[in-house]
Amino acid sequence: MAGCNPQTEPAQAGKKIKIPIDPVTRIEGHLKAEVEVAGGRVVDAHVSGGMYRGFEQILIGRDPRDATQITQRICGVCPTAHATASALALDDAFGVELTDNGRIARNLILGANYLQSHILHFYHLAALDYVNGPDTAPFIPRYAKNDVRLPKELNDVAVGQYLEALEIRKICHEMVALLGGKMPHVQGIVVGGSTEIPTREALDAYAVRFQKVRQFIVEKYVPLVYLLAGPYGDLLKTGVGHKNLVSWGVFPLDNKGNTLLKPGVYTDGKDYAVDPAMIKEYVKYSWFEDSTTGLNPTQGKTLPNPNKPGAYSFIKAPRYNGKPHEGGPLARMWATNPELSKTGREKLGVTKLRDIGDACFSILGRHVARAEETALVATALEEWISQAQPGKETFVPTPIPQSAEGLGLTEAPRGALLHYINIKDQKIANYQVTSATIWNANPRDDMGQRGPIEEALIGVPVPDAANPVNVGRLIRSFDP
Amino acid sequence: MNHVFNSIKEVPVKDKQTLPEVQPEKTGISRRNFLKTLTGTAAGIGISQVFNPALIQALEKGLTRHPVIWIQGQGCTGCSVSLLNSVDPSIADILLKVISLQFHPTVGTCEGQLAMEHVYAVAKEYEGRFSFAIEGAIPVAENGKYCILGEMDHREITMVDMVQELAPMAGSVLAVGTCAAYGGIPAAKGNVTGATGVMDFFKTKSITTPVVNIPGCPPHPDWIVGSIVHLLESGIPELDYDGRPKLFFGNNIHDNCPRLDDYDEAFMSMSLSDPNGCRMDVGCKGPDTYADCYKRKWNSGLNWCVDNAVCIGCVERGFPDAMSPFYEPAY
Ligand code: SF4
Ligand code: SF4
Numbered sequence: 001m002a003g004c005n006p007q008t009e010p011a012q013a014g015k016k017i018k019i020p021i022d023p024v025t026r027i028e029g030h031l032k033a034e035v036e037v038a039g040g041r042v043v044d045a046h047v048s049g050g051m052y053r054g055f056e057q058i059l060i061g062r063d064p065r066d067a068t069q070i071t072q073r074i075c076g077v078c079p080t081a082h083a084t085a086s087a088l089a090l091d092d093a094f095g096v097e098l099t100d101n102g103r104i105a106r107n108l109i110l111g112a113n114y115l116q117s118h119i120l121h122f123y124h125l126a127a128l129d130y131v132n133g134p135d136t137a138p139f140i141p142r143y144a145k146n147d148v149r150l151p152k153e154l155n156d157v158a159v160g161q162y163l164e165a166l167e168i169r170k171i172c173h174e175m176v177a178l179l180g181g182k183m184p185h186v187q188g189i190v191v192g193g194s195t196e197i198p199t200r201e202a203l204d205a206y207a208v209r210f211q212k213v214r215q216f217i218v219e220k221y222v223p224l225v226y227l228l229a230g231p232y233g234d235l236l237k238t239g240v241g242h243k244n245l246v247s248w249g250v251f252p253l254d255n256k257g258n259t260l261l262k263p264g265v266y267t268d269g270k271d272y273a274v275d276p277a278m279i280k281e282y283v284k285y286s287w288f289e290d291s292t293t294g295l296n297p298t299q300g301k302t303l304p305n306p307n308k309p310g311a312y313s314f315i316k317a318p319r320y321n322g323k324p325h326e327g328g329p330l331a332r333m334w335a336t337n338p339e340l341s342k343t344g345r346e347k348l349g350v351t352k353l354r355d356i357g358d359a360c361f362s363i364l365g366r367h368v369a370r371a372e373e374t375a376l377v378a379t380a381l382e383e384w385i386s387q388a389q390p391g392k393e394t395f396v397p398t399p400i401p402q403s404a405e406g407l408g409l410t411e412a413p414r415g416a417l418l419h420y421i422n423i424k425d426q427k428i429a430n431y432q433v434t435s436a437t438i439w440n441a442n443p444r445d446d447m448g449q450r451g452p453i454e455e456a457l458i459g460v461p462v463p464d465a466a467n468p469v470n471v472g473r474l475i476r477s478f479d480p
Numbered sequence: 481m482n483h484v485f486n487s488i489k490e491v492p493v494k495d496k497q498t499l500p501e502v503q504p505e506k507t508g509i510s511r512r513n514f515l516k517t518l519t520g521t522a523a524g525i526g527i528s529q530v531f532n533p534a535l536i537q538a539l540e541k542g543l544t545r546h547p548v549i550w551i552q553g554q555g556c557t558g559c560s561v562s563l564l565n566s567v568d569p570s571i572a573d574i575l576l577k578v579i580s581l582q583f584h585p586t587v588g589t590c591e592g593q594l595a596m597e598h599v600y601a602v603a604k605e606y607e608g609r610f611s612f613a614i615e616g617a618i619p620v621a622e623n624g625k626y627c628i629l630g631e632m633d634h635r636e637i638t639m640v641d642m643v644q645e646l647a648p649m650a651g652s653v654l655a656v657g658t659c660a661a662y663g664g665i666p667a668a669k670g671n672v673t674g675a676t677g678v679m680d681f682f683k684t685k686s687i688t689t690p691v692v693n694i695p696g697c698p699p700h701p702d703w704i705v706g707s708i709v710h711l712l713e714s715g716i717p718e719l720d721y722d723g724r725p726k727l728f729f730g731n732n733i734h735d736n737c738p739r740l741d742d743y744d745e746a747f748m749s750m751s752l753s754d755p756n757g758c759r760m761d762v763g764c765k766g767p768d769t770y771a772d773c774y775k776r777k778w779n780s781g782l783n784w785c786v787d788n789a790v791c792i793g794c795v796e797r798g799f800p801d802a803m804s805p806f807y808e809p810a811y
Pocket of ligand 2: 769794
């Protein structure tokens with residue numbers, strides 16, 4: 001079946017051709033990309049989200065506490081992040097302050113799934129753009145000329161790690177389940193904290209698994225990402241995008257707002273503190289009612305109109321201070337600017353993430369940021385395991401307020417995540433979600449600015465229209 | 481600043497690992513492990529009530545890889561992620577030895593037109609013999625526009641289109657997860673998309689391919705793997721009134737709950753984090769729920785909802801509306 005793409009003519013200079021990729025696979029959800037190619041490079045791009053469920057409407061009228069369960073079903077890869085955002089919004093609305101043990105238990109649940117999500121993303125979603133799997137389903141069919149450049153020995157090592165990573169990510173989910181009840185979709189994260197008070201045995205069982213996972217991250221995942229930079233060095237210069245970043249910060253270290261991964265906005269080369277009032281969601285090119293465009297999520301309305309002329313996506317276009325911004329590991333690591341892993345420092349000869357400079361804003365740069373973040377979160381998890389107190393309360397029961405508002409800002413593995421709740425008569429009156437993929441995979445806004453993935457696609461080399469390998473590589477570097 | 485990467489050299493390969501065998505003829509999965517999957521790892525119930533000797537013989541002979549096309553409608557990918565957590569057999573064994581996963585949006589390599597052409601070609605080649613796994617609900621409102629799966633030769637293919645076109649060609653359909661089985665969260669009160677479960681959709685289109693519902697939000701990996709292998713070895717498992725294999729969904733959680741004695745003695749959990757007592761007062765829906773979580777437990781048998789918080793009845797047709805509020809008692 002290989003090579004049966006209808007676009008068989010070579011992309012000649014001067015002549016524009018349109019290449020649709022629908023579906024974009026190895027992502028979470030339904031995405032289409034349509035690129036225009038001229039002279040062997042992408043000159044324009046449209047990215048469409050093709051699925052709508054309507055969580056916002058479904059949540060209206062429900063018991064506010066149920067939001068932590070319902071919203072997890074937005075994403076089966078990062079349900080812990082939605083549970084966290086939802087619980088933070090509810091904590092805010094209910095006016096509850098967590099116990100230290102409750103905060104740490106939540107970090108241990110969310111952190112274990114961070115490791116799971118990043119490992120799954122790199123090996124099982126993205127790596128097949130760089131590595132040839134065995135010649136059998138589900139690894140075939142694949143593009144006839146897929147530009148895999150690894151020597152056979154290294155390819156074999158990578159395939160071996162692909163299989164090992166299946167086990168490792170499963171172990172990460174066991175860690176989640178030890179404190180969260182089960183995974184996917186945890187029972188344990190609720191308004192007021194976390195439901196299961198850790199026992200010594202549970203923490204030990206968590207720690208044993210964690211050691212195995214960390215060893216894999218340090219010895220295999222991080223080195224393999226840097227190894228790709230050898231044969232795929234050009235992908236460190238490809239896929240720049242707007243170079244604007246948003247991070248809301250994640251993993252609270254206390255009850256005062258300090259987090260492991262820092263909040264921060266980076267716009268046109270300058271750093272700013274986060275102000276959620278600067279967020280507006282535009283829908284001119286999205287299948288939502290035009291009357292709802294330009295609203296802050298706290299005023300947000302989600303009214304679908306799948307037949308709206310000119311629109312091409314079920315994703316809204318959120319803008320920070322009027323500009324498109326990219327979310328994800330790169331944004332968080334840029335805001336945090338931590339020291340790199342030992343492997344990173346040795347390979348690159350620099351100390352901190354920002355020392356890498358412009359190369360961060362690239363296909364491989366995003367993978368490097370993700371791998372480095374995985375190592376950083378792993379280091380923090382070790383600390384939290386030792387801080388967790390067996391038998392100490394993790395949950396603060398609090399009555400549902402008559403009416404209240406709450407904002408939950410956190411970070412999913414794939415980017416900035418916001419939940420907003422408005423409670424009236426002890427029921428949900430309004431609920432809005434601005435998720436990571438909404439920040440990255442959005443369409444043009446009312447001002448005509450491309451979304452972050454659309455913009456990053458500009459200039460991406462597509463020398464062979466029948467095998468647009470780099471388009472998929474770029475999109476997956478965002479982990480949509 | 482790109483220069484910082486120039487220092488990277490190829491690093492000598494230390495741990496050479498061999499590729500897995502390609503297209504092995506036998507599963508290599510031991511009968512004992514497989515039976516463990518079907519009966520639940522947490523408690524040893526007798527296998528005789530689950531299996532007939534013919535099936536056990538078939539297992540000893542080994543399986544050949546069975547073609548599966550897996551599509552996703554209105555879902556969250558959680559069912560697929562849960563399947564990855566399979567222990568016996570491991571997901572690597574499932575992918576390389578049990579099934580031939582011809583298409584899967586999350587793990588399959590191919591994309592775009594190539595992927596869509598492949599799906600339709602495989603359905604034709606294996607007509608009547610492949611299993612069609614459907615994850616997520618089918619939104620029927622607005623001509624199916626609420627879920628677009630891809631395009632082929634400039635034709636947009638919606639979830640409605642693909643299910644309608646491929647399901648009649650399949651030998652069997654697996655409705656994986658509560659969304660596919662009954663509509664689930666996308667079909668909950670307030671939805672505008674016309675989200676529909678597989679069997680209800682089939683009725684409106686007169687599609688008669690046999691369906692196995694494997695509900696759960698998400699389903700336990702053993703329920704998915706066990707149903708597939710049962711299908712391969714001895715056909716459609718015995719189903720209950722809601723189309724679920726009795727093997728996994730035949731027993732009530734409350735009637736079999738390790739905390740039933742607490743319930744009988746009216747020893748109730750005082751709060752969500754109280755480790756002791758029956759969870760009914762804090763919202764447990766175990767009495768309304770049929771599944772074997774009480775003995776199988778989750779994530780390699782390490783924990784389960786009731787020991788952590790409450791059962792929210794995620795395998796039932798009434799999930800979520802009839803099961804909520806989740807943290808208020810059902811009585
Ligand atoms: S915890 Fe739930 S399932 Fe168990 S006895 Fe109580 S009500 Fe029944
Ligand atoms: S215990 Fe209840 S909520 Fe948990 S997986 Fe089983 S049926 Fe679903």
